[in-house]
Amino acid sequence: MSPRTFIIAGAGLAGAKAAEELRRRGFDGRVLLIGAEPERPYERPPLSKDYLRGESPREQAYVHAADWYADHAVELETATTVASIDPDALRVTLDDGRSLHYDALLLATGAEPRTLAVPGAQLEGVHQLRTLADCDALRERLNHGGHVAVVGAGWIGSEFAASARQRGLGVTLIDPVALPNERIFGPEIGAFYRDVHAQHGVELMLGDGVAALEGDGRVERVRTSSGRVVDCDLVVAGVGVVPRVQLAAEAGLEVDGGVIVDERLRTAAPGVFAAGDVARAVHPFYGERIRVEHWYNALHQGPAAAAAMLGDPVSYDRIPYFFSDQYEVGMEYCGHAPRWDEVVFRGDRASGAFIAFWLLDGRLVAGMNVNVWDVNEQLQALIRGRCAIDRGRLSDPDTPLDALAG
Ligand SMILES: Cc1cc2nc3c(=O)[nH]c(=O)nc-3n(C[C@H](O)[C@H](O)[C@H](O)COP(=O)(O)OP(=O)(O)OC[C@H]3O[C@@H](n4cnc5c(N)ncnc54)[C@H](O)[C@@H]3O)c2cc1C
Known part of the structure; x- marks a missing residue:
């Protein structure tokens, strides 16, 4: 057995695919895959689409079968958080107090939803959608019908709005932008998506923000910046994500809109790599650093980082890609x-x-x-x-x- 230990912090898609690639390439040292969530690694796209609507089984969302980890000697530690990194000593500390040596460390800590910073955001009935647990709560809630105010007409908000309409709920979609995803697509495609939602019965309140959420313990209405009031049974906030960089920052690694890595996905600290939503990597084709928060990037950058951990001179240069399904x-x-x-x-x-x-x-x-x-x-x-x-x-x-x- 190789005496080397590779630790992967973050058991999402990027982390799971990195573990798979290490074994596929014949790495026979220890692989520890450490994830804060109680679930084994899963893919998030079904959480705003078929799984949310109750059209696909939970099993289909997982990256690997439950026994895959043991079968491949991947030590999966769920509900465990990497609390700190000491890049000089090549050690990580876990939240249960264990201190572990690594020969290579992959940061695949992903991204977390931005919180809605308005009065009333803490009321019951205000949801976000990132994890299976978030999705399970919403999936159950969709069974009860009613009216949902969706805050944010980006990908998560738009897909949730579509799924909620498909499940028969009334939907109001609120965003200060003039058109959905106009910044990425421009006005023509923004208008196309606005019309798709309108044709499916979504009430669009564009060009208007959320000033406050109100209710007696539970959310009952949204008050917009222009003074409009939307009565609702629940609120789903999809106001973007931020890369989970805290662990890297506290370890003194360079962080600037993501964990900074080169085209081989290496940080400046020896043996420390980053991939997926958290990484802001030099992209050789574009000649600049970019951070991509999409499924395809996690799927391929995780394995590329694994190859780099094994010393391969990888140069991650895939053209960014994403998909979306609405209605x-x-x-x-x-x-x-x-x-x-x-x-x-x-x-x-x-x-x-x-x-x-x-x-x-x-x-x-x-x-x-x-x-x-x-x-x-x-x-x-x-x-x-x-x-x-x-x-x-x-x-x-x-x-x-x-x-x-x-
Ligand atoms: C509802 C939803 C729908 C989506 N749909 C699409 C889509 O249709 N198309 C598309 O291209 N993309 C989609 N995405 C985006 C895509 O899912 C992400 O880009 C992808 O999940 C990124 O994977 P990741 O492994 O980098 O990070 P994540 O999925 O964020 O996983 C990181 C994991 O690391 C864990 N973690 C964080 N810090 C620590 C720590 N210190 N110790 C241990 N564990 C830690 C987290 O708990 C998390 O489980 C969707 C996302 C969501 C939420």
């Missing part, structure tokens, strides 16, 4: 496009099936397929190719995507 609208988005100068469409948005292309200086920087499938890899290849693309051919459905390069 009958499924989409995939790829790219990293803080700026663009034009959006070109292929297909009619009104039909609900189309591709959107974001261009900067005539080159594709992001793409999104809505109810059109098996094209996202081609979109990623076009982004990676950085070639100038003819707009007419881009919008022409008869021109195959892979014929567009050059």
Whole structure:
């Protein structure tokens, strides 16, 4: 047996996939996977979609079968928190007082929901949605019907709103932005999603914030900044997440909008790596540090970090990708496009099936397929190719995507 011990702090998707990769690559030392939640690792996307609506079994959300960890000699410690790291001594301390030596340490501590900072946010009936436990409480609550005020029209808020409508609840979606996810997509796609929700009976209160939640012990209404009042039986706040960097920061590791790592996912401390929602990594393709808080990144960056822990010269350069399902609208988005100068469409948005292309200086920087499938890899290849693309051919459905390069 190799005498080495690899510790993974955070038993989410990135952590679980890193453990799997260590064993897949034949690492025969100790692997400790330490997770604060009482659950074995699970995937979060079903928590705002099919599992939340009661359409898929709990078992389907887990990353591995229950016996996988023992079968692969992965020492999974649930309901256990890594309390501190001593990077000089190569040791971590757990919340139960144990102190453990590591040869390599992966920080996969993920992200946590931002709390709603308004009066009344502590009232009963005010929920957030990050964990299986959060989801179980909401899943049960959806059985009782009523009206839900959803605060935040980002991914979690929008998907929860869709699932709640599908379960027959009344929904008011409140956000100070003018259009859902306008910052990422721009006005055209923002308007598309606004209309999708409106067509499904969601009352949209955009351009208006939440001033206070009110009720006698339990939330009964939301008061908006403009003075409107929304009577409700529950509130779900989806106001973004923040990377869980405290552990790294307290250990003196560099933290700036995430745990800072290079393209090999290494921090500056010997043997300490980071991956998933918590990591802000140098992206070789973009030449800058980016933090991606999506499923696909956790799925692939965890294993990449595992390879790096084993000394492989990895260079994590996958084009960022995410997906979202709302009602009958499924989409995939790829790219990293803080700026663009034009959006070109292929297909009619009104039909609900189309591709959107974001261009900067005539080159594709992001793409999104809505109810059109098996094209996202081609979109990623076009982004990676950085070639100038003819707009007419881009919008022409008869021109195959892979014929567009050059
Ligand atoms: C409801 C929901 C729906 C989503 N849907 C989509 C989707 O449709 N598409 C998409 O692309 N992405 C989606 N996401 C985002 C995706 O789930 C995340 O990007 C992914 O979970 C990140 O995985 P991670 O392992 O990096 O972090 P996390 O999932 O946050 O896991 C980190 C784990 O580490 C634990 N931990 C933290 N600190 C410590 C510590 N000190 N010691 C021990 N354990 C610790 C935490 O308790 C947590 O369990 C969704 C997220 C949510 C919440």
